[in-house]
Amino acid sequence: MVPRSNRGGPIRDIMKYKHPALTVDVIIENGDEIVIIKRKNKPKGLAMPGGFVNEGELLEERAIIEAKEETSLDVELKELLGIYSDSKRDPRLHTVTPVFIAKPVWGHVKGGDDAADAFWININEIKSHEFVFDHKKVLLDYLKWRKKKGTYWSTK
């Protein structure tokens, strides 16, 4: 049951409810190319680099760490594309993911950690690929962002 509201009450009331898990994903762009990874773990398939955010961490720091681990690139975050919270977006559990747009500042692309592989694709290839989670929707939003900026979410 979804409670009517649960913001301001005592801490014991706040913790009664379960919260979605928080992840973060990164679109690393360079001209007309972005970096895509092939996931090593289930669900297997193509994805943006990203990962879970742990308690105590800054979202923006976790984004940079995951980009480095999975693509070997040092990146700099430029903008927030949006935030995706559809409870069906991840088959494992309810995850909410903000998506940053970043630029590479050092290194060569090489898969690592949870990424079996990592590589550049041309943005024209986005439409013809399948991606895990809701990453296709996110990347299609990114194509809109390239044309007219704006911010995006699951139901927009």
Added chain:
Amino acid sequence: MVPRSNRGGPIRDIMKYKHPALTVDVIIENGDEIVIIKRKNKPKGLAMPGGFVNEGELLEERAIIEAKEETSLDVELKELLGIYSDSKRDPRLHTVTPVFIAKPVWGHVKGGDDAADAFWININEIKSHEFVFDHKKVLLDYLKWRKKKGTYWSTK
């Protein structure tokens, strides 16, 4: 200890780590005015309307619900201003909050639920007020957004 990475492994590994709690806040704007609430619960003080996001919920729906409960306004979300994840931003626990910019579509401002009061302030008053959590930083980012758009986060 912050794990090196914990994205892709089996679900039992993912759930080993604690995640921050997710909240959502809303800047309701109309011309040069925005709606501010006076919190009924601790920490007491001025704030943007907002609240915790529960498992299974869409962030954007929770934003609209909290705006309605705390300000009595029906709102429409326009853009995402940013996302704030500094672990010190909320004295109660580590919360991460995306902030939406919205416009009122129906109703008159009246405090309700966790808001003891709700009222319009001119954006020129933001600088001279104190706010709870990191809401002053968020609202100063909003003033930047009005001038040059962009997206914002805790360390930007």
